[in-house]
Amino acid sequence: MNLLVTGADRLTYAGNLDNLDLDHPRLEFVQGDIRDAELVDKRMTDADQVMHFAAESHVDRSITGAGDFVLTNVAGTQALLDAALRHRVEPFVHISTEEVYGSIDSGSWPEGHPLQPTSPYSASKASSDLLALAYHRTHGLDVRVTRCSNNYGPHQYPEKVIPLFVTNLLDGVKVPLYGEGLNVRDWLHGGPLPGRRPRTHQGPPGGGVQHRRRHRTEQQGTHRPAAGGLRGRPGPGRVRRGPQGPRSALLGRPEQGPRGARLPPAPRLRHRPRRHRRLVPGQPRLVGAPEAAVRMRWPVTGAGGMLGxxxxxxxxxxxxDVVGLDHTGLDVTQQDAVEGLLAGHRPDLVVDCAAYTAVDDAETDEERPLRINGDGPRNLARACAVHGARLIHVSTDYVFAGDARTPYPEDHATDPRTAYGRTRLAGERAVAAEPYTSSAIVRTAWLYxxxxxxxxxxxIDLESRHDTLDVVDDQRGQPTWSADVAARLVDLGPHLGRGASGVFHATSCGEASWYELAREVFAGLGADPDRVRPVGSGAFPQPAPRPAYGALAHGRWQELGLPPLRDWRSALHEALPLIRKESSS
Structure with missing residues (x-):
């Protein structure tokens, strides 16, 4: 069979070109988004048939954020169907999942069983199934829907259960099981079958086929020792439960948490590439690898500022692939400009560092900072939802009252005491309120x-010009090097949508007053720190009150397998020579 295959993929976090033989004479690869109607229409002009595999498919991620699933699985399918209908490309083979049927106590589902999806993922796939079949019934398009059970193979991204088990076991790490691990599942191998021909013309148009491999059915948990390490490595003390939320009975129904409880993180991926690739050839790079950001397109707003x-x-x-945008390149307060940016660049992820930071000026003119700090993030979040991009929004400790005695955890109640803090909180709320965007809010403070x-x-500048300096000693926070925060933002990006959502705190470990920080700067410059003298805040009256205490806790990084940022003194002494060199140039 002499076929010319055109493969298309957006190449987001799970995409890996190493899985393709790009030099094969009968393979053409196109990087693109199936929601791009113009691109899809262009590629469909000379096509003979369509096999539609593209989907957002990780159930746990759909529970933490359903937006990408609706956009890709439903809107993307519609774009393909419209183009196939326009150019009469058929058959159109739509690949679906058995999860659209919901739960079953025993036996197996017939193809005509009513659809009863129980998760946002399965609901989006059921919607795409119905949409595809509607194009057959309404327009006569030759559509075939095939539903597969749980599949696995050598090129599968390792957030899926079997490669996740393999990579965890190689690292001697416990494997994550749902409930008690006794849920029955079907397994279908997705690897190549030599000598087999594609069966795209089997089955009646408008029909459905279900692919299962009953002889591969197992009971997870029957062999409990497998949850431990290999080659004598110790096993875990207990097996972790998976995320809460609706799942089909085939996949297990985890215990429900209290209403409004935050979902626990998805299973953490480990990275040991050379070892893993020996067992799982062609496996894509795992989240956390230094190269994880390479295939993502990143616009950065506020790129003219320190953190940007x-x-x-x-x-x-x-x-x-990065696009840096300062306020002259993008006015985030203009919705049309933001929409145009995302439509033109089609990014995977946007990092929003744009902000109005004149704390004192905001007290007399709150309207302007509210447009930048409140409307800007809202515009970005809405545009990201429309174009399927993820969003990291940078915020501040000023959203808190500043009267605590211990570091503020991420879920502590907000209570800004300044106009600036109120505008930043408005931005946080706008991002959090957008239901169709996978987003994270990263608060930081005391940046240099x-x-x-x-x-x-x-x-640094004043040390050379004054014999002594009076510095405030009754405000405490966490001096934080902006380069450390930037690295953490990039580390966070690939995790978005896979358990990484909500609020994170990116400040250095440890605490200091401005007085203690000034002494440390003097010491790092080789100057006498005793030249710095402590005074109270009353010595420097300002229009906007400063938080007496602004330290932030860092508990959520552990969920992603990432450590908190380093101690502030370590970062400061590495940064000082660079800042001193820049300030003297």
Missing amino acids: RDTVDELLRRSA GVHGRSFVRTM
């Missing part, structure tokens, strides 16, 4: 860096 510039630099260092003005840079 460092984020662009970090992405370039990792060879990512090589680019732009900061307290540390001011201390």
